[in-house]
Amino acid sequence: MIETHLYGNLRSLVPGSKACEDTVLEKEFKEGETFLDFIKRLGLEMKNLGDCFIDGTLAKPEDVVKDGSRIALFPFNMVLLCGGQHIKGHGCTREDLDVNYY
Amino acid sequence: MSPKILRINMSDLSSKWEDLPNEYETFAGRALTSSIVAKEVDPTCDPLGKFNKLVIAPGLLAGTTAPSSGRLSVGGKSPLTGGIKEANAGGLTGGKLGRLGINAIIIEGKLPSDTTDWYSILVQKDKCEIKKTSNYANMGLYNLIKKVWEDYPSKPGIIGCGIAGQRLSLCAGVFGNNIENSDPGRFAGRGGLGAVFGSKRIIAVITDDSGGEMPQAKDKEKFDSGRKKFVEALRKHPITGDLKDADGNPFGGLKNYGTNVLMNILSEAGALPTRNFSSGRFEGAAKISGEAVHELVDKVKEKLGDKSTGTYGHPCHPGCLIACSNVVPYEDSGEHHVGCLEYESAWALGANCGIDVLTDVTELNRLCNDIGLDTIEAGNTIAMFMEGGIIDLGDGPAAINLLKEAYNEKSVAGRLICSGTLVAGKTLGVTRIPVVKGQAQPAYDPRAIKGIGVTYSTTPMGADHTAGYTIAAEILGIKGKVTDPRSIEKSALSLTFQATTAFIDSMGYCLFIAFCILDDDNGFAGMMDTVNGFLGKDIDAGAYGTNILKQERSFNMKAGFTEKDDRLAEFFYNEPLPPHNVVFDVSDEELDKVYKNL
Numbered sequence: 130m131i132e133t134h135l136y137g138n139l140r141s142l143v144p145g146s147k148a149c150e151d152t153v154l155e156k157e158f159k160e161g162e163t164f165l166d167f168i169k170r171l172g173l174e175m176k177n178l179g180d181c182f183i184d185g186t187l188a189k190p191e192d193v194v195k196d197g198s199r200i201a202l203f204p205f206n207m208v209l210l211c212g213g214q215h216i217k218g219h220g221c222t223r224e225d226l227d228v229n230y231y
Numbered sequence: 232m233s234p235k236i237l238r239i240n241m242s243d244l245s246s247k248w249e250d251l252p253n254e255y256e257t258f259a260g261r262a263l264t265s266s267i268v269a270k271e272v273d274p275t276c277d278p279l280g281k282f283n284k285l286v287i288a289p290g291l292l293a294g295t296t297a298p299s300s301g302r303l304s305v306g307g308k309s310p311l312t313g314g315i316k317e318a319n320a321g322g323l324t325g326g327k328l329g330r331l332g333i334n335a336i337i338i339e340g341k342l343p344s345d346t347t348d349w350y351s352i353l354v355q356k357d358k359c360e361i362k363k364t365s366n367y368a369n370m371g372l373y374n375l376i377k378k379v380w381e382d383y384p385s386k387p388g389i390i391g392c393g394i395a396g397q398r399l400s401l402c403a404g405v406f407g408n409n410i411e412n413s414d415p416g417r418f419a420g421r422g423g424l425g426a427v428f429g430s431k432r433i434i435a436v437i438t439d440d441s442g443g444e445m446p447q448a449k450d451k452e453k454f455d456s457g458r459k460k461f462v463e464a465l466r467k468h469p470i471t472g473d474l475k476d477a478d479g480n481p482f483g484g485l486k487n488y489g490t491n492v493l494m495n496i497l498s499e500a501g502a503l504p505t506r507n508f509s510s511g512r513f514e515g516a517a518k519i520s521g522e523a524v525h526e527l528v529d530k531v532k533e534k535l536g537d538k539s540t541g542t543y544g545h546p547c548h549p550g551c552l553i554a555c556s557n558v559v560p561y562e563d564s565g566e567h568h569v570g571c572l573e574y575e576s577a578w579a580l581g582a583n584c585g586i587d588v589l590t591d592v593t594e595l596n597r598l599c600n601d602i603g604l605d606t607i608e609a610g611n612t613i614a615m616f617m618e619g620g621i622i623d624l625g626d627g628p629a630a631i632n633l634l635k636e637a638y639n640e641k642s643v644a645g646r647l648i649c650s651g652t653l654v655a656g657k658t659l660g661v662t663r664i665p666v667v668k669g670q671a672q673p674a675y676d677p678r679a680i681k682g683i684g685v686t687y688s689t690t691p692m693g694a695d696h697t698a699g700y701t702i703a704a705e706i707l708g709i710k711g712k713v714t715d716p717r718s719i720e721k722s723a724l725s726l727t728f729q730a731t732t733a734f735i736d737s738m739g740y741c742l743f744i745a746f747c748i749l750d751d752d753n754g755f756a757g758m759m760d761t762v763n764g765f766l767g768k769d770i771d772a773g774a775y776g777t778n779i780l781k782q783e784r785s786f787n788m789k790a791g792f793t794e795k796d797d798r799l800a801e802f803f804y805n806e807p808l809p810p811h812n813v814v815f816d817v818s819d820e821e822l823d824k825v826y827k828n829l
Contacts, residue, residue: 136495137488137522138481149523149589179469179484185501185512185810201499206469206484207492209500210746211574212675212696215682216500220701220749222470 131156131167131194137179137204142171158196165190167200179208179222187216189225232332232444237359239352241431242281242340246352246359251334257766259291261317262737262779263335264306268315269782271337274789278310278423279399279430281341287328287390287436288336290739294329294446297454297761298462300739301326301548303407305390309422310430311401311608311651312668312693314787318424319697319736321547321556322407322417324388324436329739330443331356342432351391351435353383356442367434368397371601371638372415375435376408383437386412391435393603395637396425400649402612403429404605410549413540413558414570416596417547420605421695422670423651449767457760461744462552464754468747471553474544485555485743486544490574491521493674494582501810502679503578506585506624507614508665508672511679511808515587519577523589524559531560539565547571553743559593569597575696578674579610584617584630591627598634604649609634611652611671619659663802668693668792677799678808678815685725685817688797689825691783699728700735700745725825730776737779738762781829794823 133154135142146152156170164183165175181188182201194200208222217225234251258266264286276282285307292300303325309316328336336354351364367375372393379389389408393415396403403425407417428434448454465471472483481487497503498516505513517523528541541560546553558570572593580595581587595613599606613630616622621644622629636645647655652671656664665672670693677684686699735742740758748755763769787796803815 134499148526149518149520151517180496182499185499187500203496203499206482206487207496208470208484209496210470210493210743211490211700212673212680212683212686213493213497213500213502214701215675215680215686216502218682218701220745222746223750 130197131158132199133171134199134201136202137207139173139177139202139204158194162194163190164188164192164194167194168202173202177205179203179205232446234334235332237333237336237354239336239338239359239361240340241338241342241350241433244350244361246361248357255334257770257775258737259334260288260302260304260737260739261306261319261733262775263288264304264317265315265779265783267335267337268306268308269786271339272308274308274786275791276308278308278313279426283308283427283430285338285424285427285431286335287338288334289325289328291737292329292761292765293325293739294327294443295448295765296445296550297458297740298465298550298552299741299744301329301550302739302741303328303390303419304736305405305419305424307424307427308790309424309693310399310426311423312670314668314693314790314792315691315783316422316424317692317736318405318419318421320405320407320417320419321551321741322388322390322409323548324390324407324438325739326549327388327438327440327443328354329446330440331438332443332446336436338431338433341430346432348432349397349434350432351437352433354436354438356440364434369394372406372603373601376412376415379435379437380412383439385439385441388438389435390419391433392425392428393601395603395649396429397434398640398646398649399426399429400646401426401651401654402604402608402649404603406600406603409570410546413567414600416570416600418600418605420607422693425603448765450764452764453760454764457757457764460753460757461761464751464757465552465744465747468751468754470746471743483544485553488521488525489543489555489557489571491524491572491577493574494520494577495522497675500679502676503582504665504672504674504676505582507583507618507663508676508808511676512810513582513587516582518587519581519589519592521574524557524572527562527589528557528560531562531565535565540567541565545571551741553741555743562590568593569600572596573606575674576606576610579607580613580630583610583674584613585625586627586630587625588627591631594631595627595634598631602634602637602649607673608651608671609648611665612648612650612655615652615656615659615661615664616648618661618663619656621659663800665800665803666694667799668796670694676808677803678813679811681815681817682725684799684803684815685822685825686729688799688822689725690729691780691787697742698732699725700732700742701728726777726780726829727773730773730780732776733779734772734776737775777829784826784829794819797822
């Protein structure tokens with residue numbers, strides 16, 4: 130089972146969801162599925178998304194999703210800002226630079 | 232309009248105007264506050280004594296048509312850290328000082344210690360009055376700013392100190408009125424500079440820019456074309472951009488959700504400090520997030536229409552295009568509860584105290600604004616009372632009652648809650664005290680985000696999340712592939728982050744332009760053109776910022792700081808943070824490299 134937490138306009142994938150609560154969609158696990166495959170399964174494309182996480186780590190399209198993962202999907206206008214940008218190591222919000230800052 | 236310094240002497244209640252010295256020709260905002268403090272303040276002085284000075288300086292472009300450029304810097308020696316401090320805020324005062332052609336106000340000297348009178352400074356075009364305003368003392372700041380606009384109907388900018396600063400509390404911030412004068416919450420909060428105001432017996436600096444003029448760029452064409460490019464870039468960026476897209480759907484992240492958009496994101500990242508930095512994920516994050524505020528504002532507007540004061544997409548200063556501020560309304564009446572509820576405040580007064588009730592967090596923020604407290608420091612101080620067993624973790628009503636003690640001059644708990652995290656923590660027997668150089672850490676756990684830990688440790692400001700924005704990519708030309716993360720360049724990177732941040736802190740620009748200018752080369756070029764066009768010459772942003780850091784670092788060294796002060800509290804090195812179960816493992820050698828070759 131993949132526990133998918135949805136934020137911003139993505140909450141609309143779960144009818145009746147509220148912004149002040151956790152919006153969680155449970156999806157069955159598919160062996161070998163990548164993050165990109167997973168979001169396509171939800172009817173989403175990478176361009177709809179901001180910074181997303183698999184078990185608290187920034188998700189890359191080619192990451193293989195494990196059973197029991199907690200996936201967090203944020204929409205295009207919600208990304209790591211401010212101090213949070215140090216997780217990526219750079220200040221670009223639209224690009225993924227290949228830098229590992231600590 | 233030639234640039235001027237207004238120098239106010241509180242020893243003899245005199246004031247005089249000086250020309251801006253040539254050496255400060257390109258200096259403004261933080262560059263000016265830090266340079267003047269470094270030059271004129273004895274680094275070993277008592278921050279609440281006669282020899283400390285307050286320097287108030289608008290950013291370089293404050294009062295111009297450059298977007299989001301009206302920020303104000305307040306500097307001095309910090310009573311909280313004992314080092315140099317620059318605190319930065321929006322509000323009305325920055326732009327108004329710009330329009331008056333005042334590059335800095337320097338407040339020096341001190342009245343005899345048995346003085347009971349309180350004063351306010353009225354700043355007008357070519358005029359300054361030091362007025363006795365003892366009737367402004369001991370007032371909640373919501374009432375004070377109302378009173379000041381009644382006394383001065385020209386709608387002035389107002390900054391100064393509240394009850395906490397008047398009682399010389401270390402947690403006292405410098406308040407600032409918002410555009411509508413409905414809230415004193417545009418705080419230059421950090422480092423206890425409100426107490427320095429109190430030590431000078433000053434409650435308010437009131438800036439009336441009637442008769443002022445817009446500062447003019449030396450190269451108008453370059454400035455204007457830069458401004459247009461920059462505005463376009465800001466508006467179309469998904470973070471700084473317009474409220475809605477062409478189809479009427481929510482677009483700009485900051486306009487819709489404010490800085491508090493980060494609450495959910497940091498929680499998912501496992502980096503949201505929860506319950507006094509004991510965990511990185513807060514189960515109640517959604518309840519106190521920017522999305523929750525957005526939902527509340529919409530709900531109350533739907534119920535009460537125009538009677539509701541609630542809003543988002545609200546500018547903190549005139550001319551701000553990013554408009555990330557908000558007003559949280561009372562749910563039943565729609566009246567103004569607080570404006571605004573920032574991420575750092577919602578975190579400090581919410582997640583870090585284990586409080587997940589939005590109205591409690593909002594009330595705590597309002598109380599901080601009314602009493603004149605830095606919300607980050609106050610929230611961490613409340614967490615000390617919780618970990619020290621005085622009130623329960625997560626008990627919002629108890630935290631509210633605790634803060635209210637501050638209104639009672641005779642209440643020891645009231646004084647302690649305003650004394651900052653370190654003092655309260657030590658008094659209450661807490662060993663997990665999250666401070667650097669005596670200042671409480673903000674809303675990012677350094678174990679999960681090591682880069683911010685490097686900033687917290689090494690910046691001359693004490694634990695500060697705004698001191699080292701990751702905005703160096705363009706400056707360093709690393710917008711591309713960067714390899715070898717384990718190399719010494721990391722420390723150089725941190726220094727450059729801090730330097731370029733210091734540069735933006737001086738320009739009057741809000742730091743949040745960073746989110747746009749890194750992604751959009753036109754935005755970056757436009758921004759630099761507004762700066763270079765205004766000055767009539769090109770400046771090197773990296774060198775400019777590095778010069779500021781040199782002076783700040785040098786001041787701190789003379790004040791007695793050593794490398795030993797560039798460290799986090801011990802528990803961050805050996806207490807793993809769930810859910811990632813990581814510790815802060817950046818070595819002392821690496822931290823020392825950051826400033827080694829400055």
